[in-house]
Amino acid sequence: MAKWRIQNVRMAGVSACVPENVVKTEDIDLMSPEEAEVFNNTVGIKKRHIAPDTVCASDMCQKAAEKLIEELGWDKGSIDVLIFESVTGDYKTPPTSCLLQDRLGLPDTTFCLDMPMGCCGCLYAITVGGNLISSGNVKRALLLIGDTALRMGSLKDKSRVPLFGDCGTAIALEFDESAPEIVVDFHTFGKGYEALMTPHGGFRHPATPESFVEEDFGNGIVRAPIHTLINGMNVFSFAISKPPKSVEQFLEVEGIDRNEDVDYFLIHQANKMIVDRVVKKLKLPSDKVPYNLEEYGNLGGASIPSLMVTRLRDQLTSSPQRLIMSSFGLGLSWATMSATFGPMIIPEIQTI
Amino acid sequence: MSNIEKYNNIFVEVFGVDPSLLNDDFSKDTVDLWDSVHQLNLVSLAEESFDIMLDPEDIMGFTSYGKGKEIVAAQGVDLEA
Secondary structure (H helix, E strand, O other): EEEEEEEEEEEEEEEEEEEEOOEEHOOOOOOHHHHHHHHHHOOOOOOOEEOOOOOOHHHHHHHHHHHHHHHOOHHHHHHHEEEEEOOOOOOOOOHHHHHHHHHOOOOOEEEEEEEOOOHHHHHHHHHHHHHHHEEEEEEEEEEEEEOHHHHOOOOEOOOOOOHHHOOEEEEEEEEOOOOOOOEEEEEEEHHHHEEEOOOOOOOOOOOOOOHHHEOOOOOOOEEEOOOEOOOHHHHHHHOHHHHHHHHHHHHHHOOOOOOOOOEEEEEEOOOOHHHHHHHHHOOOOOOHOOOOHHHHHHHHHHHHHHHHHHHHHHHHOOOOOEEEEEEEEEEEEEEEEEEEEEOOEOOOEEEE | OOOHHHHHHHHHHHHHHHHHHHHOOOOOOOOOOOOHHHHHHHHHHHHHHHHOOOHHHHHHHEEEEEHHHHHHOOOOOOOOO
């Protein structure tokens, strides 16, 4: 059973960086004005920040990290671990975390690791980084989580283009014997992997000329095998069933009262229909469930840290907050985490 | 309200159909309006009406009035009650 109780780890800070360029749903030329209005009202994503082709996830993460390190007052030489969680790294090889070690000016003693885990990425990164610190061998970890997901797919795919925004985040973890326990459990349903995938471009199906041949699937979906696809019905049925069941079980096993013991529930901001369903099924108090998808879209692994920066900054910078976090995505994978974070450093959101 | 009335009301609400027209042949293949959005609405209302949580395969398999009854009954809901 993939469940951890992570001791002695404190979240010292979190930051985020988004591109300056904002795209409203009405600006997406794949949609008519009527379709855009329906999309805004149902899927709930009205705006998203989109990076130019010259800006990678690592650039946004780097800017978020520089600001966070500065406000924390951390000596860069004290950072032992650098994790880059993204499915949109700079190159196939080498690992982007190694490039970031140099670009951030971290010491050559830094342990660097890339993790391409998608929408559960934040909880994976906290789990891995937290466990490394909890072992007592290292004291500080920097987790960089971000993506430029729009560029993974076809720009003629109406089922995908309006969903995603670009963002890079940075989380600082450090050893602290007085830190409350972080509890997390993970689940995987590998059988469902085809629901979210990029068929060509890996070593199972290397990119060939046929990888770029577009096919019209109807309903405004035109894409080639090199593009990332979403099987909407499969993803939706997964997202509204497995994660809430796990949260329900988690709360019961841990003896957590959803109305009394929790300050906020941070749900991966996939889209409004999914988050609303999860909230309704779990009977969560709506004033404890912040949303930011209307302004940023689905940010993949950066979704949960972006909620901390954009919606809970005042609360998390001033006092401890008991959080239940639920994320779900690629794999298919899903995770539930309970943690009390704060007070911590949260710089104002950065732009690039 | 009996459970079967609750179940029928789900279809009435989603499709605006008269309950007398509901039978096991009322399905994705015979109802023009039955697309993925309507199917997800059916599932959502079924979960709320009977306070159950369905699995992905149930959600995907909820493709007719009859199959829906089997799925709901498998969750311990007595549709005769």
